[in-house]
Amino acid sequence: MATSNPGFDGRRAATLRDVAALAGVSIATASKALNGRDQVHPETRERVIAAAAKVAFRPNPMAQGLLRGQTGTVGLLTDDLVGRFSLPILMGAEDEFGSGSVSVFLADARGDAIRQRHHLHAFLDRRVDGLIAVASNTDPRATLGRELPIPVIYAYGPSLDPDDTSLVPDNVSAGEIAVEHLVTTGRRHLALISGDEAYLAARDRTEGVQRAVAAAGLSLVEQVMYGSWSEAWGRTATRALVDRVPELDGIICASDQIARGSLDALRDLGVPVPERVAVLGFDNWEAVVADSRPPLTSVDMNFEALGRAAARRLTQAMSGERHAGGVEKLPVRLVARASTARV
Amino acid sequence: MATSNPGFDGRRAATLRDVAALAGVSIATASKALNGRDQVHPETRERVIAAAAKVAFRPNPMAQGLLRGQTGTVGLLTDDLVGRFSLPILMGAEDEFGSGSVSVFLADARGDAIRQRHHLHAFLDRRVDGLIAVASNTDPRATLGRELPIPVIYAYGPSLDPDDTSLVPDNVSAGEIAVEHLVTTGRRHLALISGDEAYLAARDRTEGVQRAVAAAGLSLVEQVMYGSWSEAWGRTATRALVDRVPELDGIICASDQIARGSLDALRDLGVPVPERVAVLGFDNWEAVVADSRPPLTSVDMNFEALGRAAARRLTQAMSGERHAGGVEKLPVRLVARASTARV
DNA sequence: CTGTTAGCGCATTCAA
């Protein structure tokens, strides 16, 4: 009769007890059978497995966690959930973890220190096994703490504490790659329209550009122009450039948005791209590069790969590997499109 | 001597046992004291609280969860983590939950059914208390399942199952609001450049536009133009429009990107905006509306509010409130900028 | 090979 059914009721999630009862064995034996321990008769194991399948048994992670002192979760603490930059990183990390058996907690501090502490403590209270801190820009940032009981990987914006482990895109290399591409495709009179100088990303890209220009035996046709990250700045700077430098044949813009502004200005001025001037941006932001006229060559910062790398690093650290710490720069890549096509 | 220290060792997280030992009471008493149960001497309570503070005691959520059968976690299952649309929703939800005591698991299925099932089961295995499913567009989608043991809220893309609870932006209303704004600011000869007709969002916005145009005693100067969601389509359609309809004085574009293309085309053609033609978009995508020439009026879909609403709904459902299910449409709002300024 | 026992950390009986 139904009333004599001692265990599984169909609504509540099945427990090991239900499985054991159904298979007619003890809880311990059921556990061993399901966990692949030897010392279990093959036939018994089969019965248990069948019973588990029948009631759709899934071990309660809280019980397992309580026992082994681990939760199988990690925290993703971002400062900029809506931002274009931190998001692909976050996605790469989620992707890397999600394919395994760790689950990812998400929290957005929005660049606010109070909220950051709040979420950090929420994560620690939850007993996450590790943490990835994703910044909203590449400027070095305060550490989350030196004495945290779990490993932390900083992604995008590195920690100021050299003992922490940080992964960042190589913006200097990005600048170099940009120049090399333009030089390779025959440009000689290059200008750089940078972004907001307050950002390390702007200064790093500038450094890379200058280094590669010098290495090519050239020099920029005009002093580096710093401004903002906007299309408007790209337009303004480009108009000034075209005015002052007739021989100009390549414009490096420190972001896709600036480049988009530059393209629009050149169009207004009747300067053909790429025939007379090549234009190149950074970040390879799909929404901008794909639909601009012409499509925009851009340096992709490989954010998703960065996120995956951070996840792998964290996994290593969580499994006990000790790392020296420090900042590791990850490679970037150029995506060529029509705006720099050889003429 | 240090060796006689029975409890807290400084590295391992403090347990209630440590607190109790330090305060010289039993575990049970410590528990009661910290949880505000009465039947505890005020002085004892103080001692316990002090001890807890001293060792930075935080209750282990796995132990608590095991006991009460709840995890205090929810799952956020999105189909489009990088997408502009689902992301603000996700952010709103995270925001709403994060301020409370529930933590948010994140998983991205990328529109893939296999991955979706995988993550769904991962969430269920984790014993999340509830789930928010965020789609990548507003088209109705398959339910995650009728017999799930936890409440689910569908955000953005509604579930096909009418028993499920779904929250979506009101795209029809969005179309109406757009027309009303243009009519109010004196435009009479309106055209609609829509998006990809395969998307419900495009058809809904069209419906709203047509309804409001009729209500204003007007009619569109040209048949609704369906195409893609791109700038290129905005440019193409606009050129055709200007060619065919000299009296045109208002263009409604079904997305900001289309509108951006429209603005660029009008600029190329020498048609002044907003003096001769007003242009309006949808989604209020900051990166597009702010830096376009002129800044673009757009209908904001209030995604963050939608995310927060979904979170609140889920919270209610998790605390036992039964809801009828069905699709609820949430209000949108127009953000006026220069592209539709009254002349 | 299988079952009994113990315990992860906590909250809640119930007895003192």
Next chain:
DNA sequence: TTGAATGCGCTAACAG
């Protein structure tokens, strides 16, 4: 007012 005992679901000793 306090404390000993119980159990959430599970795994790992150990004993049979």
